Amino acid sequence: VLFRMNFLAVCLCFAMNRPYQFYYFVPLVSFWYAVLYVTLAIPPQITAASTEQNPLHYFYMVIKLVVLIALSTMLYMSEVFFERIFVTRPWKALFVSTDDDIHEWWFRWKLDRYSITFGMIFGYLYQLAQRYRLIDDSNHGNLWLRSVSLLVTLAGVAGLGGYLAFSFLCVTKERCNEVHSYLVFAPILSYVFLRNVSGYLRTRYSPFFVWFGKISLELFVMQYHIFLAADTSGILVLIPSYPVLNMLVVTFIFVCAAHEVHAITTILTPYAVPQDWRAMLRNIVVFICILIPIGIHDGMF
Template identity: 55%
Template structure:
């Protein structure tokens, strides 16, 4: 057996004390969950014996203990897949057919599941179903890219870079739009978003013995959201829209322009000197968030600078869209087209020029370093082009792919877990559950991978209200408890 295609000859990674302690905590939760279930069953049985069997019990929500117990079972499967030799691993084998054929299948399935959008704002540009759809099909394409090893082809690599930039763009646009409409820049909102982004990743760090930067895109999204939230939270504030007028004061746009300029200044200062950048991010105690397993920050520097302007592109688009709504430059309150006939033709032409320019750039670029340097300045072209093509027509804007939107809801879980239950050997190989049958193996591993990610999404939602309550004082208390647990671990590992 080729060593690179199997795990019979490789020594499994030893289990650390932190991993053992984490699994012990999951086991304790499982025991408590079983005891709780037995007690509830005995109470129900007692009521039936007393003649109260017809009393309808109210539906119960998943308790945090039960959710952690279920999560522990999933993490055990993750551990068996990627930290032991219990299952085989094999190499990735790229070919043109192995990449483009699955992408074609994905597109065909997504089109088959198109449906009318049901949200109250279904005609609005980038409404919820549409953004979920966008995240969903991008994530599926990225998964095909990962499992086939297509990163060796430079044009495909750059096109996938554009998809990752699109996710950051949606982060900037979505949080700007939410803040503009609600004015909510409170700690509860911040910690809920951060918890939603990082809970599963932190659990994976503890159970799989991997640094936070191993899941590189999640630290990137968390950092940019934190920076954007800090700018929004600094005075002058963005006042929430009045429920009567639903219009912002003109000075609000000036405030947002100043905040965007502040964001660009911070980014430019950090980018001007890699030495200064490293001094900022290797400062304790947050150094552990930005270095890899070799205590090196270079990978974070590369990831950060490639999309350093993308969040700003999202915010700028959001402000431009709100201005266009205010001055009736577009009409997205119904099923009609956004612009007049002539305006729609011009916008469509501009969209094709933007997307075509970026695609041409990916084929003309000769090396990954130069491509990545240019990408940060032109990444908005395919993003703006796609938004125009997707929203100009009212018929297209008010429909979406329910399949892609379903995957879009679990994008974070899919991204974080792909390294351990679908890929293997720290993303360098592919997990093998069914040897000598690659197609059947891919079907089985994909099924388990997708629905494990969906279950983790549901469990995170069940734990969220307990971890981040509505009261900001309780939120700070829980955060202090989290730090009290994390700091001894960091000291033990030499991170702090």
């Protein structure tokens, strides 16, 4: 997963001489994915099988979530402490911008500081609900009885409507960003409920959006160099004086390029991240050997 998320961005960083934070979404997602992995990997490792054998593992999972929330809150409450951690060499280069500034990473990080925790809590509750047969999504019927489904649907509509009202009524951007960190789960959870309560909706999907979803990461990264120009300060113009035609042509090139990059990444993944641990270790050593001289040249050490 980390290879697929970072392959294109890292290649572009080397080719275009851009900092890793230039494609801020990639380092942000990679960071939280690593946090998720470390949180679950720290002993005791909790799995569905382990919870059946030892119900105390549910409690251990709650402790892990509480600790993760506490650490995120501590980092948020002290920007100085935050900078001391992320501006430490050698990983400083992963979090600073071109002018050696970390405020962009600070802004992106604090905006979604609880998002991964909300996702983990939802997954945890979902597994509990399945374990105790509170929901059953293995069929084409509704998740609950009609009365419960109606209440959940109304709650979903209220959640989306409430967040929409908040978005319009919020006075300042700073205030919106601050509250967003605590309410980000509301519209997502509301959509999940509305999408899945009904068996009719849950068992249907759009192949078009599925296809676009598979290349969404490539679309995000490549927009900086195909849709946009001049370090995102301009737009790419191939056909002057015809803006609509230019947009159609650029969009076609953009989507095709993203699709091809996705296909290339899929082909290279098993070679870059092989199943054999010895081959994997070899690749890691080679990658580190490539990074060390680059890091020395850029002052990482």
